[in-house]
Amino acid sequence: MNSCSDVELRVVGANLPRKDAIEKVTGQALYSTEVSLPGMLHAKVLRSPRAHARIRSIDVSAAETAPGVHAVLTHADIPKHFMPVYGYFIKDQPLVAVDHLRYVGDIVCAVAAESEAAAVEALARIRVDYEDLPVAASIGAALAPEAAELFPEAPPGIVPAYGDGASAILRPGKNICYQFNYTTGPPSAFERCDHVFEDTFHFSRMHHYHLEPFVTVAEARADRINLWSACQNPFPLRKELARMFKVPENRITVNVPFIGAGFGAKNNCKTEPVAVMLAMMTGRPVRFCLTMEESFLTNTQHAAILKLRTGVMADGRFVARESDIWLDAGAYSDASPLVAEKAGYRIPGPYRWKHIDTRCYCVMTNTSPAGPFRGFGGTQTTWAGESQLDMIARRLGIDPYEMRLKNLLKLGEPFVPGESGIDSDLKEGLDLVAREVGYFDYRKSPPKPKGVKARGVGLSIGFKDGGGVNKPAQARIKVSTNGDIYLHCGTVEIGQGARTALAAFAAEILCAPYERVSLPEINTDYLPFDQGTNASSAIAVMGQAVACAADSVKKQVLEFAASQLECPASELVLDNWTIRQGEKRHPMVPMIMRYYGGTGFEFTGEGYYKAPSDHHAPLEAPCVFWEIGWGGVEVEVDTETGQVKILRLVMSGDTGRSVNPLVCRGQEDGAAVMGIAQTLFERMIYNDAGQLLNNDPLVYRVPLAEDVPASFRSITQEQGHGPGPFGAKGAGEATILPVASAVANAIEDATGARITELPITPERVLEALTRQQAK
Amino acid sequence: MVSYLRLHFTVNGTPQALRIPANTLLLDLLRDRIGLKGAKVGCSRGVCGACTVLVDGQPVAGCSTFAFQAQGAMVETIEGLARDGALHPVQQAFIDHAALQCGYCTAGMILLAKALLAHDPDPDRATIVEWLSSNVCRCTGYQLIVEAVEDAARRMRQAAQDDPGAEA
Numbered sequence: 024m025n026s027c028s029d030v031e032l033r034v035v036g037a038n039l040p041r042k043d044a045i046e047k048v049t050g051q052a053l054y055s056t057e058v059s060l061p062g063m064l065h066a067k068v069l070r071s072p073r074a075h076a077r078i079r080s081i082d083v084s085a086a087e088t089a090p091g092v093h094a095v096l097t098h099a100d101i102p103k104h105f106m107p108v109y110g111y112f113i114k115d116q117p118l119v120a121v122d123h124l125r126y127v128g129d130i131v132c133a134v135a136a137e138s139e140a141a142a143v144e145a146l147a148r149i150r151v152d153y154e155d156l157p158v159a160a161s162i163g164a165a166l167a168p169e170a171a172e173l174f175p176e177a178p179p180g181i182v183p184a185y186g187d188g189a190s191a192i193l194r195p196g197k198n199i200c201y202q203f204n205y206t207t208g209p210p211s212a213f214e215r216c217d218h219v220f221e222d223t224f225h226f227s228r229m230h231h232y233h234l235e236p237f238v239t240v241a242e243a244r245a246d247r248i249n250l251w252s253a254c255q256n257p258f259p260l261r262k263e264l265a266r267m268f269k270v271p272e273n274r275i276t277v278n279v280p281f282i283g284a285g286f287g288a289k290n291n292c293k294t295e296p297v298a299v300m301l302a303m304m305t306g307r308p309v310r311f312c313l314t315m316e317e318s319f320l321t322n323t324q325h326a327a328i329l330k331l332r333t334g335v336m337a338d339g340r341f342v343a344r345e346s347d348i349w350l351d352a353g354a355y356s357d358a359s360p361l362v363a364e365k366a367g368y369r370i371p372g373p374y375r376w377k378h379i380d381t382r383c384y385c386v387m388t389n390t391s392p393a394g395p396f397r398g399f400g401g402t403q404t405t406w407a408g409e410s411q412l413d414m415i416a417r418r419l420g421i422d423p424y425e426m427r428l429k430n431l432l433k434l435g436e437p438f439v440p441g442e443s444g445i446d447s448d449l450k451e452g453l454d455l456v457a458r459e460v461g462y463f464d465y466r467k468s469p470p471k472p473k474g475v476k477a478r479g480v481g482l483s484i485g486f487k488d489g490g491g492v493n494k495p496a497q498a499r500i501k502v503s504t505n506g507d508i509y510l511h512c513g514t515v516e517i518g519q520g521a522r523t524a525l526a527a528f529a530a531e532i533l534c535a536p537y538e539r540v541s542l543p544e545i546n547t548d549y550l551p552f553d554q555g556t557n558a559s560s561a562i563a564v565m566g567q568a569v570a571c572a573a574d575s576v577k578k579q580v581l582e583f584a585a586s587q588l589e590c591p592a593s594e595l596v597l598d599n600w601t602i603r604q605g606e607k608r609h610p611m612v613p614m615i616m617r618y619y620g621g622t623g624f625e626f627t628g629e630g631y632y633k634a635p636s637d638h639h640a641p642l643e644a645p646c647v648f649w650e651i652g653w654g655g656v657e658v659e660v661d662t663e664t665g666q667v668k669i670l671r672l673v674m675s676g677d678t679g680r681s682v683n684p685l686v687c688r689g690q691e692d693g694a695a696v697m698g699i700a701q702t703l704f705e706r707m708i709y710n711d712a713g714q715l716l717n718n719d720p721l722v723y724r725v726p727l728a729e730d731v732p733a734s735f736r737s738i739t740q741e742q743g744h745g746p747g748p749f750g751a752k753g754a755g756e757a758t759i760l761p762v763a764s765a766v767a768n769a770i771e772d773a774t775g776a777r778i779t780e781l782p783i784t785p786e787r788v789l790e791a792l793t794r795q796q797a798k
Numbered sequence: 799m800v801s802y803l804r805l806h807f808t809v810n811g812t813p814q815a816l817r818i819p820a821n822t823l824l825l826d827l828l829r830d831r832i833g834l835k836g837a838k839v840g841c842s843r844g845v846c847g848a849c850t851v852l853v854d855g856q857p858v859a860g861c862s863t864f865a866f867q868a869q870g871a872m873v874e875t876i877e878g879l880a881r882d883g884a885l886h887p888v889q890q891a892f893i894d895h896a897a898l899q900c901g902y903c904t905a906g907m908i909l910l911a912k913a914l915l916a917h918d919p920d921p922d923r924a925t926i927v928e929w930l931s932s933n934v935c936r937c938t939g940y941q942l943i944v945e946a947v948e949d950a951a952r953r954m955r956q957a958a959q960d961d962p963g964a965e966a
Binding site: 038040041043044045046047048049050051052053054056057231232233234235236281282283284286312314315517518519520683685686688689690692693694695696697719720721725726727728729731735737 | 834835836837838839840841842843845846848875876877879880885889892893894895896897898899900901902903904905908926927928930931934935936937938939940941942943944
């Protein structure tokens with residue numbers, strides 16, 4: 024589709040410089056942290072030191088008279104007609120606390136002052152009398168009979184429409200805000216199984232650790248609100264703010280400069296509501312920028328417990344899976360219901376089943392709110408599903424690779440009834456990583472243990488649906504008289520290279536040099552609507568809208584030229600703003616000026632794409648594309664110390680077609696390294712009192728260059744089956760998925776010991792070895 | 799009371815003489831007073847390195863360095879690297895290898911690499927990894943950055959060979 028009819032691809036598939044490269048290597052790229060307005064005040068908030076408490080009383084009088092203070096915001100200062108709570112499906116997070124504090128870091132009140140230092144000094148003068156409540160800092164504690172309710176009264180919430188087999192419930196039980204269910208096939212399938220295995224897996228949580236903090240600058244002038252914010256989904260943010268502050272959407276402008284990464288964290292309200300409220304109170308622009316310590320208290324990944332009951336035949340064929348998944352949602356629902364939907368839906372993995380029955384619960388705990396995080400439920404389910412597959416294979420005496428082959432969905436086979444077909448050849452990817460990691464050599468001649476060192480190999484296939492659910496995309500392309508191309512779309516450049524890829528589509532289709540495409544900064548007044556930069560959707564969803572807009576503008580240009588040249592448009596080819604008519608060449612510029620006059624014209628094309636709604640699809644629209652990450656790893660385990668050394672590590676995703684191969688590789692490298700960290704060391708550690716013990720960049724460990732195994736390689740496959748322009752599909756999440764299970768599988772291969780809890784620390788390996796020897 | 803001091807130093811080759819509060823951090827001075835925003839505010843704890851600048855050729859975390867510590871020194875920031883419209887070889891290598899994503903760590907990583915290559919024009923991969931391990935990049939997984947630095951080193955050695963008098 025959509026290629027220049029008579030030329031090879033010139034732009035798509037080439038390693039052209041990123042659109043943002045010059046600005047970023049010269050220090051000229053501007054982020055929200057750099058936004059500064061005349062008269063701007065600075066906000067800071069008082070955060071709860073208690074994990075669960077009621078506010079008996081609060082005295083802010085000394086803060087109000089502190090030097091440089093312009094406003095102190097408590098719940099009492101919010102106009103009664105506002106709706107000062109936010110959240111995705113469930114509106115449960117208050118702008119500032121009413122009287123109930125649910126985690127360490129919950130916002131008690133806020134101050135706007137001449138400087139951050141003045142705001143911090145004012146906060147120290149605020150006196151709060153807390154009444155402690157019982158703390159539930161983990162899934163287990165929150166579900167215990169004696170646990171206190173985080174929400175004694177139900178906050179307003181909705182359950183979206185679901186299709187065949189899927190359903191959800193609000194507040195199905197104490198401290199559970201949402202439950203997603205999915206079932207297909209007859210439960211009697213379990214009765215025909217030769218074996219049923221039940222295993223439980225624990226998944227620890229990470230912080231996104233985006234280097235750019237959460238930051239917003241807001242001004243409320245006349246009847247308008249203007250914001251500059253590090254936000255991944257500016258249009259839904261605008262809608263949420265309009266609802267909260269009772270302002271029409273067309274009087275709120277969200278500007279998004281470059282974003283210093285988000286990995287999911289920068290979706291929906293974060294620093295925005297407090298900044299807007301204080302701007303309204305003071306009449307001055309207000310900047311609210313968090314420290315990294317505060318970021319840890321604002322959004323995180325979901326810790327999880329996953330219990331899988333899997334029925335199989337003696338030859339290793341999967342038959343039925345029943346699963347219960349508990350996600351640690353933290354103190355507010357944020358995106359947890361959506362993550363539950365995805366975790367519950369993805370737990371079957373890329374395999375064929377006769378029966379699936381899953382329940383996924385969002386458990387409220389007195390910890391930082393969990394939200395969207397690269398992988399979005401798929402990381403948790405791949406950890407459990409791919410670990411259990413190997414465990415079952417070993418119990419049955421079947422090679423785990425062979426067991427995967429027996430069960431893998433074929434190319435084009437629907438994931439579940441009503442779904443779209445799998446758009447990667449799963450075996451092709453598995454064979455690739457197995458070969459690269461030496462899996463088949465191991466099976467031919469397993470290495471003998473050398474002293475206390477044992478070696479093993481493991482495989483895994485990470486699996487998630489990509490492109491979001493039921494997500495529309497709109498794009499607009501304008502071409503000036505001179506042939507300069509403007510690409511208008513709401514996809515936010517958060518580092519993933521979306522602007523580079525989307526510009527490449529436009530240039531390719533318009534047969535124009537890539538350099539001629541420019542994308543304006545995100546502004547919700549001028550750009551077409553977009554639901555948000557998430558779910559790896561830019562290529563496969565927005566990409567299709569961009570292609571459609573490019574096709575539209577190209578058609579207009581050719582028709583215009585045809586009318587000027589008095590010939591059918593089908594005789595004409597657009598080539599670098601020149602019309603080719605056989606051997607003849609007609610430059611566009613004089614043709615335009617002859618017709619429209621010397622001041623020229625702009626051709627404008629609109630593009631739209633949405634996967635069609637379909638009630639037979641469990642999530643109400645079939646999945647746009649499937650994001651698959653294959654992993655292979657070879658480890659050496661020191662059975663005396665529990666140290667795991669990664670000897671070979673191969674991670675692979677399938678981009679369908681790499682629009683820019685180096686940028687794609689960067690995405691897959693980055694996702695895999697995040698997965699390596701999650702596997703071996705990175706985690707947020709809470710004590711039973713709900714205190715985050717490593718809430719500090721000095722002690723919270725993220726991977727450095729030296730943590731990446733020297734042997735690490737990511738291999739980008741281009742299988743060509745993607746739904747996006749030129750066969751492309753989304754990328755960037757696939758290779759975080761399979762790392763942990765591949766490593767655990769390799770450790771079991773080496774030692775027979777099984778790790779079911781992340782991260783895989785030497786202590787856990789030693790424990791597992793001890794258990795293994797006791798058997 | 800905050801005391802003031804007079805600071806004399808050069809920033810990207812330009813001499814500066816400023817009266818500043820004694821507790822001013824180098825990063826705040828560069829960003830808020832001099833208007834050079836290329837060094838970023840990240841963790842503010844000297845861990846992530848997004849605020850890296852060079853002081854007399856040595857990489858330092860601007861967030862954890864007092865401005866007075868740069869008294870009399872030559873400070874270089876990312877804005878000073880390109881000369882007469884030509885990018886520094888490390889900058890060009892970062893572009894050619896797509897060694898950046900969100901860009902927030904990029905200035906720090908480039909300055910780190912520049913300092914490394916001034917110290918050791920022909921570093922092996924292990925040395926590059928060791929140097930880069932003082933800064934955090936959460937996006938790239940580091941591989942493309944390491945490759946960019948290897949390539950920049952090659953290019954700079956080649957340029958030095960072709961024109962021994964040229965400034966690296």
